[in-house]
Amino acid sequence: MRTFKNKVALITGAASGMGKYLAINLAKEGADVVICDVNEDGLKETEKIIKSYNVGSSLLVLDVRNKKEIEELPSKIIENHGKIDLVFNNAGVVIPAGFLNMKEEDWDWCNDINYNSIINFSRSFLPHLMKDEETALINTSSIFGIITTPNNTVYHASKFAVRGFTESLIKEMEGSNTQIHCVYPGHIGTNIAVNAKFGNQISKGESKDGILGLNGEPIKDIKGERVSEEEAGVRFRDAGMDPDKAAKIILRGVKKNKKRIFVGIDSKLMELSQRLLPDSYWKIMSFTLFLGLLFSPHRLKKVINLAINKKS
Numbered sequence: 001m002r003t004f005k006n007k008v009a010l011i012t013g014a015a016s017g018m019g020k021y022l023a024i025n026l027a028k029e030g031a032d033v034v035i036c037d038v039n040e041d042g043l044k045e046t047e048k049i050i051k052s053y054n055v056g057s058s059l060l061v062l063d064v065r066n067k068k069e070i071e072e073l074p075s076k077i078i079e080n081h082g083k084i085d086l087v088f089n090n091a092g093v094v095i096p097a098g099f100l101n102m103k104e105e106d107w108d109w110c111n112d113i114n115y116n117s118i119i120n121f122s123r124s125f126l127p128h129l130m131k132d133e134e135t136a137l138i139n140t141s142s143i144f145g146i147i148t149t150p151n152n153t154v155y156h157a158s159k160f161a162v163r164g165f166t167e168s169l170i171k172e173m174e175g176s177n178t179q180i181h182c183v184y185p186g187h188i189g190t191n192i193a194v195n196a197k198f199g200n201q202i203s204k205g206e207s208k209d210g211i212l213g214l215n216g217e218p219i220k221d222i223k224g225e226r227v228s229e230e231e232a233g234v235r236f237r238d239a240g241m242d243p244d245k246a247a248k249i250i251l252r253g254v255k256k257n258k259k260r261i262f263v264g265i266d267s268k269l270m271e272l273s274q275r276l277l278p279d280s281y282w283k284i285m286s287f288t289l290f291l292g293l294l295f296s297p298h299r300l301k302k303v304i305n306l307a308i309n310k311k312s
């Protein structure tokens with residue numbers, strides 16, 4: 001795809017993080033954007049920025065679990081914008097919790113947002129996308145759709161499912177007008193962990209209280225004190241890649257028709273470590289993440305400053 005100019009793009013989860021910056025960067029490049037999310041205030045913020053680029057836009061307060069609304073969406077967008085060229089299935093949530101402690105309704109909630117919505121959007125929009133030249137369906141999985149960590153079963157299950165579905169669809173759709181992409185972000189500094197529905201986690205370490213890291217051990221600050229859920233969410237946001245940069249990487253991948261779009265050196269390194277060390281990669285995850293930071297001095301500085309509680 002050479003350009004996004006005069007395209008019409010739908011972005012789910014556009015009130016925050018990568019979805020927000022996908023919408024802004026698409027508008028900057030001259031695309032009409034249809035932004036949807038459950039967070040109306042966040043959507044309005046995104047819309048305000050989009051309006052400054054003089055492109056068409058629509059704001060939809062939409063829960064991606066609502067199958068009926070998704071079925072009606074293509075005709076609504078075509079009525080308002082004339083066509084639909086790009087669909088970014090980006091909305092997502094996370095529940096860091098042990099499987100044995102998780103309520104069934106939480107399991108379904110996460111899968112309905114992260115995975116089932118993508119099936120419903122794909123089913124509703126693909127017939128319309130396939131009618132035109134240069135169209136694309138972009139589904140966001142995660143590096144956690146390739147590697148696994150403890151206390152994250154439902155997130156991994158949903159993201160592995162997105163990957164399996166999308167990578168099979170890529171093969172099925174080869175040669176068609178519609179590009180299919182699967183996105184694998186690493187650690188991106190968004191609100192996803194701030195808004196996480198934390199559940200009871202199963203500790204591999206000395207205590208069952210507080211927040212556990214990717215290796216199943218309690219997260220502690222530099223003074224050896226346990227980190228709260230709220231603090232863990234804020235630290236996650238502040239230490240990750242700038243979501244604007246992440247959105248630009250995704251859009252570059254779509255232009256180049258890269259089927260698998262890895263976002264961040266950490267994502268690429270974790271994928272590699274999974275292939276080289278399938279049984280033990282997660283035990284050296286902290287080292288892999290540290291290695292990733294060495295390639296990104298700006299983020300390394302941010303992480304060090306966060307650890308010693310200084311502003312970067």
Ligand SMILES: NC(=O)c1ccc[n+]([C@@H]2O[C@H](COP(=O)([O-])OP(=O)(O)OC[C@H]3O[C@@H](n4cnc5c(N)ncnc54)[C@H](O)[C@@H]3O)[C@@H](O)[C@H]2O)c1
Pocket residue numbers: 012013014015016017018019036037038039042062063064065090091092093113140141142143144184185186187188189190191192193195240243
């Ligand atoms: N941040 C990361 O490190 C990271 C890493 C890998 C993958 N991802 C994936 O990237 C995608 C974007 O996440 P982000 O990091 O920008 O997070 P974010 O929390 O900043 O944005 C996610 C958006 O999805 C919206 N959303 C949640 N439930 C919804 C629903 N039912 N209907 C409509 N919208 C809903 C939220 O309101 C939010 O605006 C997600 O699919 C996430 O799983 C993120």
